[in-house]
Amino acid sequence: MKVSDDSTFNFFRTTAIFILSFESCLNLIAAPPQIEGDSLIRFSIKAPHAKSIKLDGGFDNIKCININTNCIENLDSLSGDLGGDYQIEALVKRPDLYLYRYIIDGVPTLDPENCYTLRDVRTLYNVVYVPGVDSEYYKVGGTVGHGAISYPWYYSDTMKADRRISIYTPPGYESNSDRRYPVLYLLHGMGGDETAWPDLGRVPQILDNMISEGKVEPMIVVMPNGNIARQAAPGVSPLGYEVPDFYLPHTMDGVFESSFPEIVNYVDSHYRTLAEKRSRAIAGLSMGGFHSMTISATYPDKFDYIGLFSAATDASSFNKETLPEIYKNRRNKVRNLYNNGIKLYWIGIGKEDFLYDMNVQLRKDLAEDGLEYTYYESDGGHEWGNWRRYLVRFLPLLFR
Amino acid sequence: MKVSDDSTFNFFRTTAIFILSFESCLNLIAAPPQIEGDSLIRFSIKAPHAKSIKLDGGFDNIKCININTNCIENLDSLSGDLGGDYQIEALVKRPDLYLYRYIIDGVPTLDPENCYTLRDVRTLYNVVYVPGVDSEYYKVGGTVGHGAISYPWYYSDTMKADRRISIYTPPGYESNSDRRYPVLYLLHGMGGDETAWPDLGRVPQILDNMISEGKVEPMIVVMPNGNIARQAAPGVSPLGYEVPDFYLPHTMDGVFESSFPEIVNYVDSHYRTLAEKRSRAIAGLSMGGFHSMTISATYPDKFDYIGLFSAATDASSFNKETLPEIYKNRRNKVRNLYNNGIKLYWIGIGKEDFLYDMNVQLRKDLAEDGLEYTYYESDGGHEWGNWRRYLVRFLPLLFR
Numbered sequence: 001m002k003v004s005d006d007s008t009f010n011f012f013r014t015t016a017i018f019i020l021s022f023e024s025c026l027n028l029i030a031a032p033p034q035i036e037g038d039s040l041i042r043f044s045i046k047a048p049h050a051k052s053i054k055l056d057g058g059f060d061n062i063k064c065i066n067i068n069t070n071c072i073e074n075l076d077s078l079s080g081d082l083g084g085d086y087q088i089e090a091l092v093k094r095p096d097l098y099l100y101r102y103i104i105d106g107v108p109t110l111d112p113e114n115c116y117t118l119r120d121v122r123t124l125y126n127v128v129y130v131p132g133v134d135s136e137y138y139k140v141g142g143t144v145g146h147g148a149i150s151y152p153w154y155y156s157d158t159m160k161a162d163r164r165i166s167i168y169t170p171p172g173y174e175s176n177s178d179r180r181y182p183v184l185y186l187l188h189g190m191g192g193d194e195t196a197w198p199d200l201g202r203v204p205q206i207l208d209n210m211i212s213e214g215k216v217e218p219m220i221v222v223m224p225n226g227n228i229a230r231q232a233a234p235g236v237s238p239l240g241y242e243v244p245d246f247y248l249p250h251t252m253d254g255v256f257e258s259s260f261p262e263i264v265n266y267v268d269s270h271y272r273t274l275a276e277k278r279s280r281a282i283a284g285l286s287m288g289g290f291h292s293m294t295i296s297a298t299y300p301d302k303f304d305y306i307g308l309f310s311a312a313t314d315a316s317s318f319n320k321e322t323l324p325e326i327y328k329n330r331r332n333k334v335r336n337l338y339n340n341g342i343k344l345y346w347i348g349i350g351k352e353d354f355l356y357d358m359n360v361q362l363r364k365d366l367a368e369d370g371l372e373y374t375y376y377e378s379d380g381g382h383e384w385g386n387w388r389r390y391l392v393r394f395l396p397l398l399f400r
Numbered sequence: 401m402k403v404s405d406d407s408t409f410n411f412f413r414t415t416a417i418f419i420l421s422f423e424s425c426l427n428l429i430a431a432p433p434q435i436e437g438d439s440l441i442r443f444s445i446k447a448p449h450a451k452s453i454k455l456d457g458g459f460d461n462i463k464c465i466n467i468n469t470n471c472i473e474n475l476d477s478l479s480g481d482l483g484g485d486y487q488i489e490a491l492v493k494r495p496d497l498y499l500y501r502y503i504i505d506g507v508p509t510l511d512p513e514n515c516y517t518l519r520d521v522r523t524l525y526n527v528v529y530v531p532g533v534d535s536e537y538y539k540v541g542g543t544v545g546h547g548a549i550s551y552p553w554y555y556s557d558t559m560k561a562d563r564r565i566s567i568y569t570p571p572g573y574e575s576n577s578d579r580r581y582p583v584l585y586l587l588h589g590m591g592g593d594e595t596a597w598p599d600l601g602r603v604p605q606i607l608d609n610m611i612s613e614g615k616v617e618p619m620i621v622v623m624p625n626g627n628i629a630r631q632a633a634p635g636v637s638p639l640g641y642e643v644p645d646f647y648l649p650h651t652m653d654g655v656f657e658s659s660f661p662e663i664v665n666y667v668d669s670h671y672r673t674l675a676e677k678r679s680r681a682i683a684g685l686s687m688g689g690f691h692s693m694t695i696s697a698t699y700p701d702k703f704d705y706i707g708l709f710s711a712a713t714d715a716s717s718f719n720k721e722t723l724p725e726i727y728k729n730r731r732n733k734v735r736n737l738y739n740n741g742i743k744l745y746w747i748g749i750g751k752e753d754f755l756y757d758m759n760v761q762l763r764k765d766l767a768e769d770g771l772e773y774t775y776y777e778s779d780g781g782h783e784w785g786n787w788r789r790y791l792v793r794f795l796p797l798l799f800r
Contacts (some may be wrong), residue, residue: 032643041460049505051449084506104507105449106484112508115634116641117517124515129641142631142638146562150550152574162546174552176672234515238542241516241529242433270574
């Protein structure tokens with residue numbers, strides 16, 4: 001343990017040793033994951049009696065070395081009781097933030113040496129960062145200006161309650177008290193909440209870095225909670241430490257979309273926005289892409305920039321008898337949106353995404369109707385790695 | 401799994417089942433900790449092959465029941481391989497937020513059924529909430545007004561860099577654009593950072609609830625990072641996913657305290673504060689208590705309310721030859737602070753705190769010098785349970 005040059009406060013040191021000694025007794029390999037190059041991650045875990053360790057995180061070419069015997073072991077049938085210090089090498093496809101956890105003898109286990117986690121719906125994973133192309137934007141910049149992320153609550157007349165919302169204001173927002181800014185509304189997917197884009201999506205870091213490089217206009221980013229049945233994310237709502245639900249009522253029944261102006265009104269009346277169509281964008285991932293498509297088409301005078309990231313785009317799988325009015329005649333409404341004038345309709349989808357075919361159909365409809373759009377096709381599927389990359393490609397196109 | 405009334409999007413359901421099926425295969429007991437009354441917590445863990453489970457969290461009267469055999473088992477020598485479903489009962493002293501984790505066969509393991517954690521320095525723990533006296537204030541209120549927590553960065557001339565700071569603004573701050581508010585500066589202890597009071601300290605919840613009940617004046621709460629060698633908390637600083645250090649340079653060499661006016665200036669120039677002594681308070685825990693004592697005594701024209709929570713209070717354990725000027729003649733400086741006029745000097749300490757004797761000495765000095773203070777002695781030691789309780793007792797005394 002590093003002892004600082006000025007920590008002459010012996011009583012603090014005593015407490016620290018007391019607090020940390022329990023950890024030391026465990027004699028852990030003191031190492032969070034190490035990165036080699038832009039594709040190899042070396043994990044370390046001490047599991048003295050484990051018969052089986054799974055590395056849960058979708059990695060390729062996993063190899064396990066028993067540090068005590070220096071032998072390669074099979075993660076499904078470990079020798080166990082031979083010290084139990086393992087190094088597990090795994091390959092990744094590209095620089096990114098990766099989520100992982102272990103399953104040790106059937107028990108999901110977070111890495112005891114890595115105190116950084118992210119929650120994806122109801123499951124916690126450890127985070128490991130591989131620097132490189134794109135992912136450089138996900139890191140906190142050392143010398144760049146920093147915007148602020150804040151979590152106010154707005155009153156929702158629809159819900160008759162306060163609802164929590166995440167708002168990024170760009171560097172200089174507090175100091176330049178006369179300047180007004182354009183606004184991107186950024187929507188999460190099913191199972192997500194107002195913390196998804198700031199945390200998993202690395203919005204503050206991506207915006208700080210890209211604004212600092214002059215690649216992106218300084219803007220406000222508004223990330224509401226798209227689950228109209230919830231006031232706030234799990235753990236920070238009045239429901240307390242509930243078990244998060246992937247499915248919630250009223251996520252795709254049109255209520256969120258039809259009530260969206262109350263969010264825009266709140267933002268325009270509480271922040272120094274450019275409250276006009278050409279200074280507003282809306283984008284979302286998966287369910288949030290569907291929300292963005294519906295909201296932009298329902299309110300054609302509100303947004304000049306629309307982004308659909310791995311979006312659900314087809315309401316035909318709904319029960320047609322109960323299909324909410326707001327979801328009917330989508331094709332006509334989108335034509336109307338274009339006729340009203342927009343600057344960007346951006347579609348991003350992964351080749352392996354289960355919503356790929358739906359996006360093929362949307363593009364076919366747009367082409368038949370003579371409506372231009374920008375298309376970005378990536379590898380991979382329905383995953384945060386893609387949504388961060390889409391955001392990095394979408395942002396520079398806004399408000400220019 | 402609960403399926404909502406409107407989730408007719410089969411493609412989402414398919415993905416969800418795919419995502420969640422891995423969890424289901426593990427056949428976990430689907431239960432986060434359950435609370436009975438205000439003192440019994442019932443933990444559930446499935447560890448199919450475990451020979452030993454420790455419940456790390458300082459609980460009393462721990463009892464383990466093997467659900468499969470309905471027998472009481474010894475956590476140090478479990479039968480193992482008999483299903484491995486355990487219920488562990490434990491008693492707590494009072495309603496509070498409790499931190500816990502398991503150690504299963506030597507591996508620190510977070511509860512797979514509880515996605516809520518808090519980081520204390522470098523260790524993650526699960527959180528379990530026991531409602532009742534005091535702890536009712538730690539819960540997100542359902543009908544109360546909600547303030548906002550935000551994380552801007554201010555420029556530190558001392559450090560020549562941006563530094564992250566946590567700021568709570570009370571309910572109505574955004575709407576009442578003419579109103580100015582008093583400010584509490586709230587400082588963390590060694591090993592902490594700007595996230596300690598908002599997260600472990602439950603500041604947004606305590607303030608929302610107590611302001612809503614009219615027990616506390618609406619105020620701004622400013623929680624800076626007291627580690628002058630760091631720009632921000634672990635994980636959100638340019639250092640990335642570092643292993644957090646308990647010891648850091650420049651935590652107690654006087655630099656933080658002497659540079660404190662730059663924080664006050666930032667807050668007064670960027671927030672609608674009442675920028676005057678009678679509308680400013682400063683309090684801190686442990687090292688932050690020492691900081692608060694030093695800052696208030698160094699700048700006797702700045703703060704009318706001072707709070708020392710389990711504070712380090714004696715600089716005599718420093719090497720006297722290198723004792724920074726700002727720490728010298730503390731007793732004279734505190735006398736001068738009182739002479740200049742203050743409204744509250746509040747001292748809270750636990751009977752079992754390792755800093756108890758130091759606080760006895762401080763109170764003796766104050767009494768000898770004829771200086772009045774408010775004293776609150778609790779049970780327990782150097783722990784967040786006490787610091788939350790002290791805050792609940794300190795806040796109603798401010799700005800009245």
